[in-house]
Amino acid sequence: MNPRIPRDFVLPDPAAVHTVRSADGAELNVEEYGPDGAPLIVLAHGWTCATAFWAPVVNRLVADFRVVAYDQRGHGRSPAPAGPAGYSTAKLAEDLEAVLTATVPAGRRAVVAGHSMGGMTIMAAGGRPAVAARTAANVLVNTGPSALLDELMVLPPAVRGPRRFLHRQILRSRLPLGPVNGISRAVLKYATMGPATPADRVEGCAQIVHACPSGVRFHWAGVLETLDVHAGLARLTAPTAVVAGSHDKLTPPVHARRIAAELPNPCGLLELAGAGHMSPVERPADVAGEIRRIAALVADQLSAPAPEAAPGAVVPAPATVPGAAGPAETAVPESVRNTPVEESA
Structure with a gap:
């Protein structure tokens, strides 16, 4: 019998779902959760994941924040690019x-958090005026700026000579992952999660990763192989915190330490003992707590600007935001919001 997926893997009902067009016309599925007007959090997921990957974190933030999550191109409900x-x-x-x-909105800023390729996205966007103008702070989770193949620890150190070559072959495989089963769960856990990760959380993560189309996985692996976003990292002027997992085999803590050393405005390095690469689903309370900590540090930048009042008018006090409901009670099916679209040829 397959392990039951944890309740916190169910995303709350979104307050808004819409499509955003990127500069080249690519369509991005964007979902918003939580009270309108609350402090903004924007989440960018990693390679082979989707908006649903953030569900355990979203459920811990949604009562107090307006949380925006989007599917990276080719993932979730964002169509795959037409070509390389x-x-x-x-x-x-x-x-x-x-x-x-x-x-x-104009005049407001958000805390932007990215996991793995999502963190690389934030670094790649470093120095872009439109991004900087809307960013109050960043949180970089389980990520690295370059030399990813050189630092991979999926294969044991005893595999010396062909280790880099074999890592490349594993990451750039075009083979479909197929249905989730006992073997695939064990492989995913070994490669991406800490040894103490419960079976239900492995199952939830596996369903998300297996939904990524193999062609999308392959093409993004090629980008990650030659990744170098140090230039953008050096231009991240907003306060930036870094989160690492002590057992992360894909982006080991050495990457987090390099990032923290290069940041213009470092705001803490949190290493989660026992966690692997998938900290947002392995240790969601810790990741959400770090996002809350950073949000508190820049709270003055996250507040909505006060409305302009006509001369002599009395501005009413802002309404109290009611608490949002907790995670849904139902078990997780194949979520509609996480069903991948058919990739382009």
């Missing part, structure tokens, strides 16, 4: 800029 030219770090940066421009 649609896959690059520049495209990731353009997509983030488009999402921020569409969802962060």
Whole structure:
């Protein structure tokens, strides 16, 4: 019997779902959760994931924040690019800029958090005026700026000579992952999660990863193989926190330490003992807590601007935002919002 997926893997009902067009016309599925007018959090997921990957974190933030999450191109409900030219770090940066421009109102800023390729997206967008103008702070989770193949730890250190070659073959495989089963769960857990991760959380993560089309997985793996976003990292002037997992085999903590050392405005390095690469689903309370900590530090930038009052008018006090409902009670089916679209040829 398959493990039951945890309740917090169910996204709350979205307050809004819409499509945002990027600079090259690519369509991005964007979902918003939480009270309108609340402080803004924008989430960018990683390679082979989707908006649903953030569900455990969203459920811990939604009562107090307006949370925006979007499917990276080719993932979830965002269509795949028509050809290889649609896959690059520049495209990731353009997509983030488009999402921020569409969802962060003029005069407001958001805390922008990115996991894995989502963190690379934030670094790639470093220095873009439209992004900087809408960003109060960043949180970079389980990510790296370059040399990803050189630091991979999926294969044991005893595999010396062909280790980099074999890592490349694993990441750039075109083979479909197929249905989730006991073997695939065990492989995913070994490669991407901490050894103590419960079976139900492995199952929830596996369903998301297996939904990524193999062609999309392949093309983004090619981008990650030659990744170098140090230039953008050096231009991240907003306060930026870094989160790492002590057992992360894909972006080991050495990456987090390099990022923290290069940041113009570092705001803490949190290493989660026992966590692997999938911290937002392995340790969602810790990741949400770090996002809350950073949001508190820049709270003055996250507040909505006060309305302009006519001379002599009395401005009413803002209404109290009621608490949002907790995670849905139902078990997780194949969520409609996470069903991948058919990829382009």
